Amino acid sequence: MTTQTMNHTTEESAKVLGVLLKDEDRPSPSNPLSASVTFGWRAMLKIKHIPMQLFDVTIFPLIMTVMFTYIFGGAMGAVVSGTGETGGVAISEYVQFFIPGIFVQTLIMITMYTGMTLNKDISKGIFDRFRSLPTWRPSQLVGALLGDQVRYALAGVIILGVGFAVGFRPEGGLTGVLAAFLLLLIFCFCLSWVWTTIALLMPNEEAVMGVSMTIMMPLTFASNIFVPTETMPGWLQPVVDANPVSVVVASIRDFMLGTEDGSLFAVSIYCAVLVVVFAPLCMFLYNRKS
Template structure:
C-alpha cells in the first residue's frame, strides 16, 4: 500500500506516528516536535530559502530605497509646503517634510512587504510541499507560524534600510534611539499580525498571481487613504474621519509620536487592540482553511 493511500485512510499524523513506533525501538525514537521547536524550524526554512534565492530580498532592499528617495526629492518640496502650511517650497520644506514622512513610509513599506507571506505560502501549496508538511507528526500551525516568524527578519532588514536612508536625507527623530526602537518593535508586532490576513488569502486563492492581485487591492486603499503622506487636516471633512479611523493611520500616528519623543499609552493600546482583533479573526480562519485544504 502506498504512503498516499495510507495517509488517505488513516490520517497523516496518526499513521506517521504508528509507522515510527513499528520501525524504531522505543529507546531510539526521536522526541516529537513541539509548537516552539516546530515553528522555529519552519522559520529557519524561510531564511534558508532567502539564502538560496537572494532575489527574494529585492522587495526589502531596492523598494524601500526607491520609495524613500523618490518621495523625498521629487514630492518633498510640494508636500513640505502642505505639511508646514507656509506655502514655501525648497530646502526647508523638504527638511520639514522628511521629519513627517519617514515614519509614514517606514510603516507603508513594511505593511506592503507582508503581502509576500501569502505569495510564498501559495507557492508551497502549488508545488505540493504543503501536503508533505501536513503529513508530518508536528504541531499543525507550525508551518504557518514559522513562515511568519521567518518573515520578521525580512521586515527588520527593510525597516533598517528605510531608517538608514532617512537619516542620510535628514531625518532626526526627537525621541532618539529609544523612540525609534520602540516604534520599530511596535511595527514588527503589527506586521506579524497583519500577515495572517495574507495567509488566509493564500489559502483561498488558486495561484500566486491571484494572491498578489487580491492583496494589492486590499493594501492600496489602506495605505494611500491614510496619513502617511499628508496630515488628515488637509483632506475634505467627509474623508478626514474615514482616514483617521483607518488602522494604518492609527499605527502611523503612534509611531510618529514615539519617534517624536511622545509616549501616548492610548495610541499604543489602540494599535495593539487592532492587532489583536486581526489575529483573533484571521488566524482561526486560516487554520480552518489550512486543515481542510485538499
C-alpha cells in the same frame, strides 16, 4: 516452517527491535515553539538560495524614500508646515513627518509577499508533505510568518538608514526608534495572517497579488502617511483616522518623535482583532485542504 518456528522468529525480532528502539534513545517529539522555529528557519534558507527574493526589501525602500523626499518633498513639506513655502526647509520639515510613514508603508506592503510565497508552496504540494509530519499543525504557517520577520527587519533597517542620510533626526532617541520598530514588526506579523488567509482562498499567485493590492492600496494612500489628516476633506477625516494604517503610523511617529497621543492602545486592539479573526479562519482553510 512450523508455527512454533515462526513464533520463535517473531519473538527474536521483537527483542532486537526492543534493543534498537530503547525509550531513552528515541527523539522527543517537537513542541510548538521548536516546530515553528524550524519552519521559520526553512523560510530563511529559501532567501539564502534565492537572494532575488530580497529585491523588494532592498531596492523598493530606497526608491520610495528618495523619490518622495526629493521629488514630492518640497510641495508636501509646504502642506505639512502650513507656510506655503517650498525648498530645502520644507523638505527638511517633511522628512521628519514622512520617514515614520514610509517606514510603515514599506513594511506592510512587503507583508503581501507572505501570501504569495505560501500559495506557491501549496500549489507545488510541499505543504501536503508538511501536513503528514507529527508536528503542531499551526507551526507550518506560524514558522513561515516568523521567517518573514527577517525580511521585514532588513527593510526597516534600510529605510531608517536612508532616512538618517536625508536628514531624519528622531527626537525620541534610540529607545523610541527601537520601540517603534518592535511595534511595527508585531503589527506586520498580525497583518500577515490576512494575506495567508487570502493565499489559501486564491488559486494562484497572480490572484493573491491582485486581491492583496486591491486591499492594500486604499489602506496606504487613504492614510496619514504622506500628509496630515487635517488637510483632507472633513467627511474623509474620520475614515482616515479609523484606518488601521493611520493608527499605526500615528503610534510610530509618537515613539520616534517623542510624543504620545494614546494611539498605542488602538494598535494593540487592531493587532488582537487581526489575529483572533484571521488566524482561526486561516487554520480552518488550511486543515480543509488536508
